[in-house]
Amino acid sequence: MMHRLPSLALLALACFPLLALAAPQDQSIISGPIHISDSWTWIDCGDPSDIIELHSIKVTPDPPQPGKNLTVAVTGYVRETIEEGAYADVTVKLGLVKLLQKEFDVCEEARNADASVRCPVDPGEYEVEQTVELPKEIPPAKFTIMVRGYTPEDEPMVCVDIKVDFMKKRPFPKIW
Numbered sequence: 001m002m003h004r005l006p007s008l009a010l011l012a013l014a015c016f017p018l019l020a021l022a023a024p025q026d027q028s029i030i031s032g033p034i035h036i037s038d039s040w041t042w043i044d045c046g047d048p049s050d051i052i053e054l055h056s057i058k059v060t061p062d063p064p065q066p067g068k069n070l071t072v073a074v075t076g077y078v079r080e081t082i083e084e085g086a087y088a089d090v091t092v093k094l095g096l097v098k099l100l101q102k103e104f105d106v107c108e109e110a111r112n113a114d115a116s117v118r119c120p121v122d123p124g125e126y127e128v129e130q131t132v133e134l135p136k137e138i139p140p141a142k143f144t145i146m147v148r149g150y151t152p153e154d155e156p157m158v159c160v161d162i163k164v165d166f167m168k169k170r171p172f173p174k175i176w
Contacts, residue, residue: 039062039063039064039164039165039166040059040062040063040064040162040163040164040165041162041163042057042160042161042162042163043160043161044158044159044160045159045160045161046156046158046159046160047156047159049156050079050156050157050158050159051078051079051080051082051151051155051156051157051158052076052077052078052079052082052149052157052158053076053077053079054074054075054076054158054160055075055076055077056073056074056075056076057072057073057074057160057162058072058073059071059072059073060073063165064134064164064166065134066134066135066136066137066138066166067134067135067136067138068133068134069131069132069133069134070131070132070133070134071129071130071131072129072130072131072132073127073128073129074126074127074128074129074130075125075126075127075128076125076126077124077125077126078121078122078123078124078126079123080123081120081121081122081123082106082107082119082120082121082151082157083107083119083120083151083152084107084119084120084152085105085107085151085152086105086106086107086119086149086150086151086152086157087103087104087105087106087149087150087152088103088104088106088147088148088149088150088158089101089102089103089147089148089150090102090103090104090145090146090147091144091145091146092143092144092145093143093144093145093146094141094142094143095141095142099143106119106149107119113130115128115130116128116129138166139166140166140167141166141167142163142164142165142166142167143163143164143165143166144161144162144163145161145162145163145164146160146161146162147159147160147161147162
């Protein structure tokens, strides 16, 4: 299963292609939008001064399904030019267990994914869509994906926490 975990990191990277592109305990400090559905949520955990302001993240299909393509559409505003050397720290957790912690070169990942937005990214509004293939081997579990993006000078660029529930929903028992 460990060799499939980078796919969850790719899911995280797909959620912030405009970079090329445990939620905070104190909910009162959350400054950005919160998306809630039965199977996934996202929180913009960044400061209002961060370089990227996320407006929306939409996924298709919703809910995400193992073994299927997942299309992620992100809208947001970039306040300052994003240069080569921007990076993201991505952590994937299963409960309290850290499954993956990796630093990604944002500009390189965007080039490798043939993303429509590439470095340098000029200030402005962006709508970006990216499709990733989720492996069918994703276990029925709840994952937390934490993404912290930084400029080449280590200034905060974006912060997003994503929770995805791949638990199989149990149908209500028939009573007749």
